[in-house]
Amino acid sequence: MRILLVEDDRRVAAALSSALTRRGYEVEHAATVDAALSAAPCDLVLLDLTLPDGDGTDLCRALRRRSAQLGIIAVTARGEERDRVLGLRLGADDYVVKPFSMVELQARIEAVLRRAAHAAPERDVIQAGPVRIDVAGRTVSVHDREVTLTRKEFDILLSLARQLGAAVPRDRILLDVWGTTWADRHTVEVHIGSLRGKLGDSRLVETVRGVGYRLRGE
Structure with a gap:
């Protein structure tokens, strides 16, 4: 999963980027409003509200206009209630006040x-x-033959199908199915093996080395 970290303090940004990378996220750092607006698409934004070339609340509003599904968490030293309320009203999904724990x-x-x-x-x-x-x-068929899957197997297949043809990281599957990225990744491999066996063709779910898995769309 890809996170855009918008933070002008490079020391803080380096520490956060390192911690997030260790947890399996792909992190892009932007130190300014302009850099954030020109960054590549991402799944979630960690947004400092105090930036050198503009107000983070304006950036939050602009990012929300781009996508209703984009996750936005304001990460800032502004701890006043009015600041938290303003950030949430402008489109942030959550608000974390510095200092905070990982x-x-x-x-x-x-x-x-x-x-x-x-x-x-x-x-x-x-x-x-x-x-x-x-x-x-919550049913699955292959060549018009119904296949019986467990709840976890179905949820894994659905996670892959939502990004059909794309490589889905293991952490994305863990989050979709188990609700956390801290679960044992070996668990995903075991369930993928069982899913392949039930689908009857191991080529339908491809392993993307170093990333995760892909459900073939053709």
Whole structure:
């Protein structure tokens, strides 16, 4: 998962980037409003509200206009109630006051990403080559043959299908299915192996070395 860290204090940014990278996130740092607006697409923004070339609240508003699903957490020293209320009203999903612990920040990141995923519009049926997924009915068929999956296997397949054809990181799967990125990654491998066996063709779910897994779309 990709995080945009908007922070003008380079020492703080370096420490946060290092801690987030160790937790499996891909981090891009932007020290200014302009850099943040020109950054690559991401899953979540950690946003300092005090920036050298503009107000972070204006940036928050601009980012929210771009995407209703983007996760935004204001990370700032502004601890006054009026600042927290303003940040939330302008589109931030959460508000963390410095200083904070990485355990707290990790929990807030996971909560915001879960809410963003659940808010995204969901298709009723997803077709991935011979695999047909009825999202509402939670049923799966391959070549019109119904396949019985466990709840976790179905949720893993759905996580992959939501980003059909793209490499989905293991941490994204952990967050979607187990609600945390701190679970044992070996658990994902075991469930993927079982899922492949039930789908009947191991090529349908590809391993992307060093990243995660991909559900073939053709």
